[in-house]
Amino acid sequence: YGFVIYNARLDSATRRPRLTIQTRLFRDGRQVYAGTAQPLDPNQQTGMERIEAAGRLQLGSELQTGEYVLQIVVTDALASESHRIATQWIDIELSEPAMSRPAGN
Numbered sequence: 001y002g003f004v005i006y007n008a009r010l011d012s013a014t015r016r017p018r019l020t021i022q023t024r025l026f027r028d029g030r031q032v033y034a035g036t037a038q039p040l041d042p043n044q045q046t047g048m049e050r051i052e053a054a055g056r057l058q059l060g061s062e063l064q065t066g067e068y069v070l071q072i073v074v075t076d077a078l079a080s081e082s083h084r085i086a087t088q089w090i091d092i093e094l095s096e097p098a099m100s101r102p103a104g105n
Contacts, residue, residue, distance in 0.1 A: 001054065001055055001056075001057065001070065001072070001090075002053065002055075003052075003053055003054075003072055003088060004050055004051065004052055005017075005019065005050075005053060005074055005086075006049065006051075007049060008048060008078075008079075009079045010048055010078070011078060015048070016042070016048070017042065017048060017051065017076065017078065018077040018078050019039070019040040019042075019074055019075065019076055019077070020037040020038060020039050020040065020074070020075045020077070021037065021038055021039075021055065021072065021073070021074055022034065022035055022036070022038070022073040022075075023035040023055065023057055023071070023072060024070075024073065025057070025059075025063075025068055025070055025071070026069040027063075027064075027066065027067070027068050027069075032063065032068070035057075037075065040053055040074075055072075057070070059094070063094060065093075065094050065095050065096055066093065066094060067091060068091075068093070068094060069089050069091055070089060070090050070092050071087055071088070071089040072087065072089070073086075073087050074086045074087070
């Protein structure tokens with residue numbers, strides 16, 4: 001997955017943001033997975049007004065096929081409390097890998 005963070009606050013000394021990213025997965029309104037919040041280091045990016053980020057979610061085999069909601073939570077430690085947390089979500093569908101399906105399906 002990929003996403004863009006706009007207008008992150010910058011540390012006055014380092015001119016870098018202090019952001020953490022957390023992924024969550026929901027099914028039927030219930031949270032079925034919550035990743036650990038991880039710091040985001042935009043080390044290769046020069047402009048900080050638009051920070052591009054990407055991640056990969058390794059899901060275990062215990063999750064059933066079907067419709068889920070993937071939520072990304074970004075926390076900006078330097079922002080005011082009312083602007084500190086931003087979230088976005090997208091509907092996704094988990095299906096069986098093609099090689100595990102019976103022929104003809």
